[in-house]
Amino acid sequence: MRFLTIVAVLAGLATAVPTPAAETTTAKSCSAVCKNPRVRKEWRSLSISERKQYLNAVVCMTKKPSKAPANLTLGVVSRFDDFNAVHIMSSDGLVQGTGGVHMVGFFLAWHRLFTWSYETALRDECGYTGAQPYWDWRIDADSGVPMAEWEIYNPSHGFGGNGDFVLEQNVTASWPYLAGQTGGGCVNDGPFKDTVMNVGPGSTLTHNPHCLRRGLNPDTIPWLTSARVAIAQAKADFLSYDAAVQGAQDMNPADGIQLFHGSGHYIHGGDSTDFISSSTEPIFYLHHAFLDKLYWEWQMMNPTVRLSEIGGVRIPFHPDSGPVALTDILDMKFAYKSGVEIKKVMNIRNGELCYTYQ
Ligand SMILES: [Cu+2]
Known part of the structure; x- marks a missing residue:
């Protein structure tokens, strides 16, 4: 089994990757809550013209030239590829045993900043004036409506x-x-019918032009219901919550999905x-925005504790590689910037971030 191979590879490797930051000497006082938060809404609560504006901005990202440094010699062509490449570079360490941004304690924090980075590029580089929408898949999963009729897949005002x-x-x-x-x-x-994706699948970072592939899978619907989400939202502490969202360290990935x-x-x-x-799929960002909304709602149930509660491993399946600290650094590379401390993304209306959910 590939999973066992990966675990074996991981077990043989020294700990490395995510960067525990140098201790900051002064505890910075909380900056003021941001003034004009971007208001993120559910996909269906956007008007048809707002949905088209968002989709046009994503198409724009697939046409804007890459900003990746030339010395990295990546196969990226577009800005959309840049984000895909950063996700690939940040994830393939799971296979190579050097780390990664999944099955680690900073999974939620990293993807929160990654989604913010993408939203920022849509606005700053593609003229989008809205906020990153989210897709509340519970509505579809609970509905019993056949997948082919779901709004998210609409060919004229959805993702195809x-x-x-x-x-x-x-x-x-x-x-x-x-x-x-x-x-x-x-x-x-x-x-995205004619969109060319230039990196992936897997760890492929060389130029590999290909289409966007989908294979809608109704077998996953029972795992996306409100009842499933409620189990996670009731968790009492960060590690239990994180495990309920992405899987515990000792979980087989086949169960994790x-x-x-x-x-x-x-x-x-x-x-x-x-x-x-997985970031080849443009709906990736609506899914992660929704995960982030759920995480934010969970944080807000006990903000005194949960706005600064973090932990877990820095390297997947390495129990001795943690605990992740608020001073650890998140690296968005050429998608956004490097060097953002986790504590700067714990609050979506403070620090590095300025948005809210409706
Ligand atoms: Cu990811």
């Missing part, structure tokens, strides 16, 4: 629908593999099921 049916379903580096995909090939309608972080990726099949390059 299923990929073409292909016999070989596992065309990406999909891991762990989950049966039940209904397509698997190139998306053939909607705004039944938790809502994983299933929210696996539901689209195709590129989205790729542990390393």
Whole structure:
């Protein structure tokens, strides 16, 4: 099993990656709460024209030239590729045993800042005036409506629908593999029908032009219901919460994808099921914005404790590599910037961030 191979590889490697920051000497007092927060809304509560504005900005990102430093010799072409590449570079350490941003204590913090970085690029580089929308998949999962009719997949004011049916379903580096995909090939309608993705699948960072692939997977729907989310939201401490969202350290990844972080990726099949390059799927950012909203709601149930509660391992499956600290550094590389301390992203209306949820 590939999972066992990876664990074996990880076990043989010295701890390395995420950077515990140097101790700051002065405890900085809380800066004022930000004045004009971006207001993030659920996809369906945007007007049709607002949805099209968002989609146009994403298409713009797939056409804007990359800002990656030339000396990295990556296969990136567009700004959208830049974000995909940063997610790949930040994730493939899970396979190589050097770390990564999943199955670690800073998973929620890293993806919070990554989503903010993407939203910032949409606004600053592609003229988008709104905030990052989120997709509350509970509404669809609870509804009983067939996936083909879900608004998120609408071909004219959504992200387009299923990929073409292909016999070989596992065309990406999909891991762990989950049966039940209904397509698997190139998306053939909607705004990303002709989009060229230049990096991925898996750890591929060389120039590899390919289409966006999807294979809608109804088998994941029961894992995305309100009842499933309620289990996580009731957790009493950060480590239990984090484990309920992305999986505990001793969990088999095949079970982990039944938790809502994983299933929210696996539901689209195709590129989205790729542990390393799931960011090829543009809905990635709406899924992570929703995870962030749930995390924020969980924090707000006990803000005194939870606005500064962090922990967990720095390197996946290395119990001795933690605990993650508020002074650890998050690195967005050429997607945004490096050197943001975790404590700067614990509050979405303070520090590095300025947004809210509606
Ligand atoms: Cu990720």
